[in-house]
Amino acid sequence: AQTVTQSQPEMSVQEAETVTLSCTYDTSENNYYLFWYKQPPSRQMILVIRQEAYKQQNATENRFSVNFQKAAKSFSLKISDSQLGDTAMYFCAFTTDMNRDDKIIFGKGTRLHILP
């Protein structure tokens, strides 16, 4: 079965610090896509970053970057210079199919608190 595991249910860090959220996944596929979604208290689901498994270069989006280790099936999210607005639930997710089946499998989430 394809699964996504987020081992940290909850984390807290001080504002301006760097924090890393862990994610591992299990799949027998070779081509897949990985995502991190942010869900702030407003409940809206926001795509933070996307990684294509066949690309070795780690994706970055401003203060957000990933450490993608394909052999280890690991996909961690690093938030640099954390801000109060980064307080949210973060979901790791992936989809394995290249064609019409775009079903995404989500982890259970990590609740991140940025402390002033």
Add this chain to the structure above:
Amino acid sequence: DAEITQSPRHKITETGRQVTLACHQTWNHNNMFWYRQDLGHGLRLIHYSYGVQDTNKGEVSDGYSVSRSNTEDLPLTLESAASSQTSVYFCASSESGRNYGYTFGSGTRLTVV
């Protein structure tokens, strides 16, 4: 601007009642999905559709149904609401074959009393 909207944002209903949650998207996406979000479970797939007249069951489909009569809408119906269906429901859509991730609606919080 294109968008995906869910209604209502909040709803309280009684056990045994039929409830329909609306989802409407103007992205012209073929793929639409319904998930439920529960603490400790993340997001779990209920039903999904790849186009008009196409519907498929997800991992937690019991007690739910969907229908797709046009590209824009995928309403989710709870046939006979149960307390176990108290949850936050998200609708999402995506463009076929691009794997860019979903565009999500803002969710519906449903409470069954």
